[in-house]
Amino acid sequence: MEIEIISFGKISELISNQKIDFDGIADTDNFKLHLEHQFPALKSMKYKLALNKNIVQENTQIINKATIAIMPPFSGG
């Protein structure tokens, strides 16, 4: 299954924009676990996922060719 990852702010220093083939990742909870396993620094960071441009508020099924954005909070002014 192909997933496109888009990351913002400080998180883009960890995870660059990329398309990856994921197998066995059916939903956003699984995706999050996989991501934090691969990038342990994420575990201690605040971020929000958006699946196909919709904020993920509960575990959501991921279908092939999905785009997942990873967004940290910004506070600068």
Place this chain on the structure above:
Amino acid sequence: MSAERYNRQIILKGFGEEAQQQLLKAKVLVIGAGGLGCPALQYLAAAGIGHIGIVDDDTISLSNLHRQILFTTADIGKLKVEVAAKRLQEMNTQIGIIRHPIRLQKNNILDIVSRYDYILDGTDNFESRYLINDACALLNKPLIFAAVSGFEGQLAIFNTPDHLTPSTNYRDLFPVPPDKGEIPNCAENGIIGVLPGIIGTMAAAETIKLIAKIGQPLTNKILNYNLLTQEQYTINISHGGDYTLPKTVDEFLNMNYQDTSEGPQGYIEIDASELVKLQQSESTILIDVREKHEVPVLDKQIYTQVPMSEFGAFLNKEFYQKHVVLICQHGIRSVAAAEALQEKYGDAKKIYSLKGGIVKWRDHFLRS
């Protein structure tokens, strides 16, 4: 009102006389007269927003001038609110400008926010952002949220329902603030002047669209803007629910927004004169928590260097000094370090953080 002044937008198809009247009736509060607030204020005042309030308790410094374009070199040291208000009033003599030279806190924010119809958040720290979000949610005020980090910006409109979604707020994105030091701010991380210029101007545009009821404002959406690629990415926000939002004034007043003025934080923020006093004691250790590449370089005989990136390891070591003074560039990372040491030692050691950091007390550090 002088129709001549606003002629070019009144004759614009899709804007017109009615929209102009809405702007003139509107009361907009801009919180933070900094990199975001300056351009936002300029366009809001020029467009003819009838009443504009400005909140900021800070004074102008030289390092503000590359992005805070309402201010000149001669304004250094003056209150931002005063200089901004005077300048804007000169730009547009037909509108009312209200000065609020204060820092918003739990005990004053509700009174001020309740006097306005629209709130624009251009502050530079998470404490203020959560305070403003919760106050606007409680008082049901539309909130235009603008923020920057590195070469990117975020823009959103909260507390405003649209035809699809009931109103959302910042906590639907990020239920609780990040830990201190997790997300660096402009003073720590740097910022290119034009970025808050763009995002602040976009925030003014969203405010005008919302008031004039034109186009599709970013209601229940968050836009991410990347200056380096000129790419924008807009995400739909839905209700999250896994957070506490104060529902009454009493609940609001009981929230913890980590104002430095309230609550027992344990460590003490000091100025340069207190630093000098502490320095004379044998049982004082001065710790510079900046990374090794940062300038100015301090005398390592006097200042022990423990960069934040190595602070975790340092926390496992022991040292004899009873007084610990933490120093960084702007006094932000040193607070995070002070909190960590305070948590480890409690009352066993006295922990201090130099408020404002090396930049604020530059003369002291260049002398010594």
